[in-house]
Amino acid sequence: MPFQAERPRHRGIPLPPSGWTLAVLLVLYIFTGLIGHDPWKNDDAVTIGVVHDLVSNGNWLTPSLAGHPYPDAPLYYWVAAASAHLLSWLLPLHEAARLASGVFTLLALGCTLLAARELHDREQAPAAPLLLAGSIGFLFHAHEAQPMLATLTAHTAAYWGLTQIDRRPLRGACWFGSALGLGFLANGLAPMLPLLPVAAFVVWRSQHRQRSALLLLGSLLLSCMLAGAWLAALFATSPDYLAAFWQGELTQLSGSVQPLLSLQRLLLMLPWYAWPALPLAGWTLWAKRRQLATTPLALPMFAFLVALLVVSVWLGARSAPALLLLPPLVLLAVPGVTSLRRGAANAFDWFGMITFSFFAALTWIAWCAMVFGWPARLAKQAVRLAPGFVGHFNVFAAGLALLATLVWCWMIVTSPRSPMRGIMHWMSGLTLLWLLIATLWMPWIDYGKTYRQVSGSLSRALPERRECIASANLADSLLASLDYFDDIRTLPAKSIAGKRCDLLLVHGSVKDGNISVAGGWRQIWEGGRPAERRDAEKLHLYRREEGKKGPPGK
Incomplete structure (x- = not known):
């Protein structure tokens, strides 16, 4: 039996959401977390x-x-x-x-x-x-x-x-x-x-x-x-x-x-990547199986299959190109939201409410561990994952997170019965979780992911007198971070200009970059992000010894 909407007993958000309600929710979700980190x-x-x-x-x-x-x-x-x-x-x-x-x-x-x-x-x-x-x-x-x-x-x-x-x-x-x-x-x-x-x-x-x-x-x-x-x-x-x-x-x-391997990886990735659009699209195909030839279903079905083929063959099974699979899948899933059986709609609604309430509570507990040191075992784990991080209480961030949590509780209590309630609660819960992470956890996450401290340490270690810096095995993201934070630019170690440099910067082992530093090179600095403890994860800076010649490389 399809889900029937009812008038709310309390004054909550009307469903389906009005234009302004939808706009506020989406703007809050989208712009939270875009600022506040490196x-x-x-x-x-x-x-x-x-x-x-x-x-x-x-x-x-x-x-x-x-x-x-x-x-x-x-x-x-x-x-x-x-x-x-x-x-x-x-x-x-x-x-x-x-x-x-x-x-x-x-x-x-x-x-x-x-x-x-x-x-x-x-x-x-x-x-x-x-x-x-x-x-x-x-x-x-x-x-x-x-x-x-x-x-x-x-x-x-x-x-x-x-x-x-x-x-x-x-x-x-x-x-x-x-x-x-x-x-x-x-x-x-x-x-x-x-x-x-x-x-x-x-x-x-x-x-x-x-x-x-x-x-x-x-x-x-x-x-x-x-x-x-x-x-x-x-x-x-x-x-x-x-x-x-x-x-x-x-x-x-x-x-x-290997396009078939890419296709296999995409199909294995979609169940979590496209949740909840994928199961709802599947329900649409079953519930509307007699209408598959109509344009509202045939167009998104064809668009999804073509996008899946193109992404597999030309773009690869990576997370960013897989975004192109979502719009046709979403358009196909829309009728599935309103045609869900009452039991399935209630199950999806309760799953979203319980899941995000649980993770919201877990986020608050983890924040208490980072800032106040309780629970002690969780606090030790946070320190182990980000050595040197010191949590600080931020009144504005904590107040905003608390307000969002209270709004979430209010929504659960006041939302009227509607076919749209499950997806509304899912999206609201995801917004709550992301907002809690962005306000409470962002300093801890940013501390472990930024290269600001690494770049600053490298900048201080660079000799005032130098010709240039050659680099090997540095990913584009590292090159971009060093240039952005401290204007440190390098030349490829195998290039003609790079072979004349008196400094050599290597990420990981010199063997990974097919570089030789034996005879004439001395390490003067080593650094990495707090969680990067292995030698293969760190940056190493070498300086050519006086009077020694010979390019870095084999």
Whole structure:
């Protein structure tokens, strides 16, 4: 028996949530955690490093990283650099730049809501942004500097455009073409490939095939104009950079070495990555199995299968590209929210309430251990994982976390019965947990993940008189962090210029970088983050001994 809504006994949040309620919840979820911490390893540090270089040197056409060309599509870096420049009076560069992720994420959620309205109806549509934002995999990337978020926004805007082709054909085609062109500027050609078969599918399903085909061909011209403006500027001013960019694109388009293995990994990742959208999409397919040929179900099904194929073959089984699987899965899952049986809806609701209440309590207990030393055993574990960290009581952070916890308790008590209650509680609980982590745990997490102390220690260890620093086995995120925090730039140890350097910086063992420091090199510094105890995890600085010659390397 389907779930029946009822009037609330207490004055709580109406379900489905109104526009302002939904907007406040999503804004709170998205912008919490974007500020208040340093650049972290991997994509966050690399992206902020590129933005830092762009703001410092003004190379808007040709993004660079730590002084070296970084051939990549520039849209996210442009928006992040503009945000960093406009808010430089208020926030440090890395925090202001990271706000670009919040902007792109909100746009993606908004376009998902609009696409759900076109495919389904206004009553069911609010479930779409709740499902997208509530997906576990989405949480990891929505709060970091991540160019794939701009591509995700382009995909959601393209889906919204395609769903309008019959009702508002010109506007739909313009949205699709703009999304396709801007998506290319966000992350290159490969991530936009899934949209082309989906557009052909929409034309085939259209009531006015010829008109839709002509309009979508025109939209392709619009996308080429948007993308071509940057490419033409590169051709005129930096042909070498353009050649490097296209070489990277062609390398990516050559495909994965093991696409079947990538597909297997994605399928194994999806059950937790796309929770709860994946099981709800599965329920939609079962509950609406007689309507699978209708456009509201056929379009997201086809889009998901095409995206799964493209990600497996060209983008690989990585967490960031997997974001592109979420929008069609969410659009497919929307009818499943309102068609759940009463028992399943109640079970999902109770699962969300119990899960997030438990983890919220655990978060508070862990915070007490970090700040007050109780429970003692948990406090010892926190110190072991982050040696040297000292917790401090912050009135504002604790007050905000307490207020969020009380609002969560109020929501549980006052929420009316509704098919939307389960997903509303899930999204609210995820927001509560993330807000507690961002307010109570962030100093401890940042202490263990930032390279600020490592970079500062290295900067103090560098001789005042030096020629240059060669580096080996340093990931882009390390190069970006050293440049961002202390303007430390290095040259590749195997390059002609790097072989003449009098300093050598190695991450991990010299054997990992195929470097020899025997005879003529002396270690003068070693450092790493607090939890990095093994020699293979640390940075090592060597200095060429006086009178010794010979390049580092084999």
